[in-house]
Amino acid sequence: MEMDGPVGANALDAEKIVGKPLDRIDGRLKVTGGAHYAYEMQQNALYGFVVEASIARGRMASIETMKAERSPGVKLVLTYRNAPKQGTGNHREAHPVLTGPVVSRYGEPVAFVVAETFEQARAAAYLVDVKYDRERGQYALPHHLALARVPHQPDGAPADSEVGNFSDAYASAPVQIDVSYSTPLQSHAMMEPHATLAMWDGDKLILHTANQMLNQGQRVVASTLNIPIGNVRLVSPFIGGGFGGKLWVNADAILAAIASRYLKRPVKVALTRQQIFHVTTHRSDTIQRIRVGTDRDGRIAAIGHDVFSGNLPSEQVYEAAALQTRSLYAGPNRLTRHRLVPLDIPVASSMRAPGEAVGLLALECAMDELAEKLKLDPIELRIRNEPAEDPERHIPYSSRHLVACMQEGARRFGWDKRNSTPGQVRNGRWLVGMGMSAGTRGNPLRFSRATVRLDPDGIATVRMAMTDIGTGTYTILAQIAAEMLGLPIERVRVDLGDTIFPEAAGSGGSFGAASSGSALFEACHALREKLAGLAGMDPNTARFGDGHIATGERSVSLTELVGSGVEADGEIKPGRNNQDFSQQSYGAHFAEVGVDQDTGEVRLRRMLGVFAAGRVLNAKTARSQAIGGMVFGVGAALHEDLVLDPRFGYFVNHDLAEYHVPVHADIPASLEAVFLPELDERSNPLKSKGIGELGICGAGAAIANAVYNACGARIRNYPITLDKVLASLPDQA
């Protein structure tokens, strides 16, 4: 099916199973250790350990591996000298490793040591002696803005957009703001490290690997190792979080594959926590300038958003932080521009709502600043700029309930009790403030296929190369199949995470549930037709329920119909609706923070997110996902900060003791997520929209705005750590 036109009434509308707050069907496996992650697979494997480059740019003058090779248990030390020639490309095309003596980024693997045990491999890795000739490089984004260029990301949105005449309209606007915000480098910090177990069966490669998009991964592995795609199988039924860090193939997979072929034995490797920071990807820092010109009533005449981010010279991926600015608010004159600065630091790529997560940290605080300047309530300012259609593409929204989210949130949160003058509310030692933000995230749909099979034992089995990275995909797919086929959910089995199954989009960019769920919907639809045919009923009027198909008075048990089993396939493709409708999910965040009057420590007191994102497929997993996203927002606003040392071109705080993410004590019990009822007829057959990343979008800005309201500190360089707040605190009595 291609998404052209409205969906119309369908079999999910009954919502007997879909939408219910069901427990995860894989929950028991996970809490009892029955869910096996890549590194836990036991295959009599050898263990690999990565040796990272300890310079950011230059070349190896020498690499001495003899000591490591002679170390106990060591089977192989791979370096560029004995590594095979591999395919090349950017990180989304290929991931060649150990390609030569040149070092182009800190942490690039320079050797891979394989031994009988992990401890032996690690000990030997420290014996590999590399001498470097260091070269000067460009590391810090703010230092090299002059080198910025226009990026060309073939599958991404254009870097620039312009509507009307921004500069004239801005210059003549009676009310203007022109503010710059910066966001820091960030690391995904997922729980499970990147890990792979590689093994070969003749010339066929099997990788048990932590990867979010298996079919993409399969392509990257094949083109890196120069082998046919059909000879590569990726298996990844369980993934301990990815957050974008496992979207693409990382060095662990390629190194293990090469070593395993060489040694004719399975090889497994997990990156250490410290290695993840440099060996894999991160989110670029950004420098953003926002200009908004309005009339005296706050109606936007001109809106501009300029973004700088950095990446390796060979990469095109930029942090698309101005994307949401193209469609969030009305205004006839608009300008957005992304510029990419070539830097010699590790690869920057997608992380937790790439674009919006950091773009809204700037845009939504700028809106707060604008509201203050206009003496308008921040919600009222946004309502005045609610567009009737997409202001750049001049097409309708598929559905948009931002105003309802803000109003419902305001009501539930007690927004009317906010004192709009900063620094007025105290609670003991704490200066207390409230802030809000709008949130939005694009709603993508990607090609996916699924198979569903009904067997005579009454079990329906779903198969697709989809992944569940902890979000609840297994469960929502089971719900969709159960609802469509009229089976109790216990009768549905879901097999994911293997490229021998039909191709699926994988988990990322908030497209996972919609894409995989729609393919499955189509497969179930096809299966219903087959079953109706077998029962001699009209598929359009046949009812499915309690394991039976029925029409009028006649009811037949499905198990009697299926013989030795009936199978059907389904497929979804994005269609014209993508061009004809502007598709986003929406939300509004409300936060209350306390700022310690002595120390400037900021602590979240309560938070609420209200979202409108189409049909909710499982109220429980949706809420969990939204809450998790809001916690990311807390981290983005207050904690996360990967610090670059420009002398070495590396990230100084590359461990979780010093790279801070929020811990339990940072998250108050009163942090809630609410979904408003919404069905989107243009998004996909499920009428859902992506919620994977929506919870993040705007969450941090609400906190930043609350900090300002609490103490008057408008911190424009994230994260808002106490050192930045100190100067704004009141004198001590």
Added chain:
Amino acid sequence: MKAFSYGRAKSVADAAIAASKPGVKIIAGGTNLLDLMKLQVETPSTLVDINRLPLDTIEETSEGGLRIGALVRNSDLAADPRVRRHYGVLSRALLAGASAQLRNKATTAGNLLQRTRCYYFYDVTKPCNKRVPGSGCSALAGFNRIHAVLGGSEACIATHPSDMAVAMRALDAKVEAIDHEGNTRTIPIADFHTLPSRTPEIETTLNSGEIVTAVTLPPPPPGAQVYRKVRDRASYAFALVSVAAIVDSVHGRIRSARLAFGGLAPKPWRVTTAEQKLTNATAGTTTFDAAADAVLESARGYGSNDFKIPLTRRTLHGVLGEITRT
């Protein structure tokens, strides 16, 4: 991690004899040592495990204080009713440290002897005088947000990360040690940790092979006790600044005061002159400022840690205000 051999000490004397040999390290909770070994910051050839030695009790001393065995776990120490009642500052300092899991493992001696969290110290590919004497200090002109503003040297500006030790410094604790010949001695906590000067690799006055057997606390001092830890997140973060304060005051009139600071210096920090400014003074901005001036007299920032100077002033102000109001 370098391969090492492992043995379990049969007695305290046995442990001390073993520890006097080169390349030998004592392992207690292991929460610091093992992390450092995995990164090859520490590369002992032998580990002597003391966990089964009978050093895990808290006893009352004849002077009316407490003697805390070297192996008493941080959780147990914090929860001990005598500690909670009479040494609240210590209990709170402990509970402000690390995480529940770590505190269950971490020992009294291990906590005192834990090493700095300086980022460059943790990365063997970076110059660090503490790890490799003479290699240079990467933090001086680098990222030094968590580094010292007091007591550092041109060779090293690392801080001592312990919370527990700060409270012990305010309590005038004493460290008991024994050497391989069975000689015991008692080291006032003020003299236990050393300043880096030109030898940042030396961190305590323990002689090689000397092991810690206990920490004694004198009878509880008069006054209210407060531990305030300022940090980047609500839990599981080291102190940017911490203050252990024991102040005896009535109606804003201060009779005596003790102040110890964490996060500021290579060792738990105390400034006698600051305490003198408070003694027999009236609580209030002028007095607190005078104390803060005394604490920060020789303070200097190195860039990213400059904020610690105003932060210390404000934190001290807040703590003194709170403690003299009660």
